[in-house]
Amino acid sequence: MESRKDRHQPSGKPKPAETKPPKSKKRRTWLWALFATVLLMAALIAFFIIDNYNALNGLEKNPNDSIFDQFENNQALEKPPEWEGKERVNILFMGGDGRGKKTTKEPARSDSMMIVSIDPVTKKAHLFSLLRDTWVDIPGKGSGRANEAIVLGGYKLSMQMMSELTGLEIQYYVYTEFEGFKSLVDAIGGINIDVEKDMRYTDNADKNRYDINLKKGYQELNGDQALQYVRFRHDATSDFTRTERQRKFLSAVADKMQNLGNIAQLSTIIRSVSPFIETNLSADDMIRLGQLGFGLQNAGTAQLPPSKLLADEKIGGASVLAITDEDELREYVQEVLTENQNAPAGAENNSSNNSANNASP
Template identity: 45%
Template sequence: MNKRTKKTIIWTVSIIIAGILGYGTYYVSSIYSGLEGLQKKGEASPFREIEKVDAKAPEPPKWEGTEPVNILLMGVDARGFEEGEIPRSDSMLVASIDPVQKKIHLFSILRDTYTEIPGHSQNRINTAITHGPNTAMKAVGDLLGIPIQYYVYTDFQGFMKLVDSVGGVEFYVEKDMKYSSKADKNEYDIDLKKGMQHLDGNKALQYARFRYDKMGDFTRTERQRELMKAVGKKMQSTTSIMKMPEILNAVSPYIDTNMDVNDMWKLANVAYQSKMKGSEQVPPMKLLVEANIGGAAVLTVKDPGTLKQYVQDVLNSPVSESETNNSDTESGKQSDKQDAKTTNNAGLSSDSN
């Protein structure tokens, strides 16, 4: 090999290395900027009009990455609301992440659950967010008996952008789903056919919103948990990780959170290494009591103490070897679980979609 050839190789390798380092720098800075944009402050905050009356809550404790952390995920239907107005939560989930055991639990909260709203007497749990995110975190934390350190708030558009930005998900729709409404000019009609299929953002939202069956909101919350697990798994893919700056840029206008960038970095790293341990409805059926309060159909909790213990039992259940080995095949069993579901009980009628 002559000197000219060696020089050419050295220059080529140097250019490649420089290109990789340059892209790496761009990638990291883009992700940092995208994460930073998720936390809205001042006039950019969707809660700017109610911050003064929100529940008094300290800043989230500094998270060292070793203790469990609980995140309240809230989706709202903002149709017909003016900018600055906060609608009731259409869906509420709590993601509980254990960084030591590398496991994640997902709890979906029935929106008609009648409970104490700090500073605002008792009401449905989905009204808590109208008083601000701190109030919502405190209400959910008191109901479940666990501290809620963080929240993530979005609307229909944010959810659709998230699913579209990861390329959609392959998902089994357990039955035909159809619903039409002229009230919103048919913009959010639901029309899905039974079977395994590719769901883009619009179809995923249809699936998550559907509640027009015998079990109403009960089966809807389970569908939401299954769908969120599928989206979460897709976000762990190499393709999604490489597209993360693009994903963050797409969803940023529609999301608000109280997490800072450092906590987001640490949580993302833990979530990537963790497995979904399970998902549950809260309150569970055995603790629900249907009631009519002030002319409204609501769900009350038979024994609040038992509910809190139930949550602890779920979170502290041991991780078996078989569960660890089978976690990757859980989504493949989705259709079997859906087909085996019974629908003997009647659900409550609740707020419109």
């Protein structure tokens, strides 16, 4: 019987994949920034529950209002088991690039797919980012690129695919697109930040809608400009400077949101972001996560698959990234989680076959 490994290797010995940073990384920073900011909002809400509970509850869409209502299997998705705040929780974050969508009532391919794995006891979080061109088995749909699962079967199929691939039980999902990030920044009145250099990038594929054109200097960035800032990676040391830029941006967002004026307006901010975010996290779950938020430490980030388990292949004339051993991939995930378990809080470890450039924060 043909194994999954054999199907991923149509002829001969696979050619080792190059370790250059994949194109999909360009869009990961804004998604991670949005996650951290949503977590920060939940933390603030934990102290202002009465005024903001209903607004937070609005992030969990009614099935009829969801862009995933076309998928029958999503309607049948069981409610996640009640989280008591002590068990490890795994959240799948998907960043859709909505460019080229025919309607707003459909999901976009998930150009960014990340699992945030949180241990509430140690207050440590690990981030796993999946390369979008990874060739995987999509349950009930055959084989395909990982980012196709969401358009074939919605969030439930994406969660199932990621659970089987990584060996982690995925309890929750969060889905957003570029507009969600932009809306958040605009809702809090923009962000003052020192842009360290002129930043320019042009992409005709989207009719220049998401071009990057920022001038050096201290300035207030609106949502569109902030998206440009966190997406820019055209530096000599792109991933290192992008990580530094991300932390700088998040610090500025945290400072802006923790002032008294924004806390008083928090429900308005959440409602402005709500149309662009879909999740099965309930308000109670978000508040529990929020109570962890201020003390949560980044224990490590890792690329999936790691470079040592990647092989370049051609399938149907298209280039894809094949996994050479899926059992070893699941073992690798557990190694990442356990090797940092006893590390001091705040000690960050970036793992991707010892390649810092291949780990995205």
